[in-house]
Amino acid sequence: MTPADLSSTVARAVRRAVEDGELPAGTGVPERIVVERTRPGGVGDYATPIAFQVARAAGRPPAEVARVIADGLAAEPGLDRVEITGAGFLNFTLAPRSAAELVREVLSRGPRYGYADDALDPDPFCWGPTAGFRQRAVHEAVVRILRSQGSSHGTSQGSSQGSADGGPPPPVAPVARRDGDVVAAYGRDAATWAALAVPARETPHFDARLLVQDESGEFFLVRYAHSRAKALGRAATRLGFHAEPGPVDAPALLRLLAEYPLVLEAAAHRRAPEQLVRFLVRVADELLDFQHCVLPKGDEKPSAAHRARLALAEAAGTVLAGGLALLGIDAPDCL
Known part of the structure; x- marks a missing residue:
C-alpha cells in the first residue's frame, strides 16, 4: 500500500463513518489527506493528523474522531x-510485503508505479514569451509530480495562472547570466537536471560535470543505471531466461523501491522536484552496485535466484525511468 493508497483509504473510512452516522452529517472530508512517514522513534510506518481536521467540522474531540476512523x-x-x-494522531503499520510482491507491483504498474489511484495526465504546457528556461522546467516538473498524486489543480499556464496546487507559483531563481544559454551548452536534458537539482529558490549550478560520461556525474549516473537495467534484460534474453519476481537479498535497493511512492507524495506536498532528483541518485547508486550479481557467471546456469535478481534490476530501472519522466528528462535504453 502506497502513501497515496493509504490517503484514499483513510478518506473512504471518513466518508463511511459519516454515511453510517458515526460522525455528524455534513462532516466534510479534506480533498487531500496528508500521510507522512513516521519520524524516528514514532509508532508505525506512517501517520496522519486527519482526525484534527475532521474534528473541527464534526464538533468532537480529535481522539474520539480518530477512534471512529481507526475502527473503520x-x-x-x-x-x-x-x-x-497523542491527542488524536493516527499511526499505521503496514502488513509485511515480500520482495516478490513489491517487485511484481513495480513491474505491473510500470512507470506509473508510485502514482495515486486518481492520478491525472499532465495538461499540455503553454508558456508566455517572458518565462525563462528554469521557470518552465521547475513549474512543469511540479505539475507532473502533483498530478501523479491526483491533484486536479494542474495548470497549463504556469507563468500566469499560479502553481499546480492552485496557490501562488513558487519563487524560482533564474539561470545566472554568466551561464548563458545552458540548453545550447549542455543539451536540454542535462540542463533540466541541473535546473531541478537544487531548491527552486536557489540559483542552479552548471558546469562541465553535466557533460561527463562516467559515474562521477550524477546526471550520467542516473541515466546510465537505467540503461544498465535494460542491458541486463537484453543479456538475459540471449542467455535464455527472463525476469521472475522472487526472494532476493538486496535490502537497500528493495527499501528504496518501497519508499518511492512516499518520495513522490512528499515532493508533491512540498512542490520540491529536487527531492526526486536526490532519490533517483540513490536508486542509481544501489542498482549499479547490485547489477554485478544479476547474470550467471562462468559455467553457472540461470536459476530462480538469477530470475529474481533480474526482476529487481528491471524494477529499479522502471523507477528510474518513471522518475526521469516526471522531471521531463529522457531515459535512454542504451548509453
Missing part, C-alpha cells in the same frame, strides 16, 4: 495495525 480501518487489507497516539 480495522479490517482494511494491507494494514497490520492502526494506533492512536
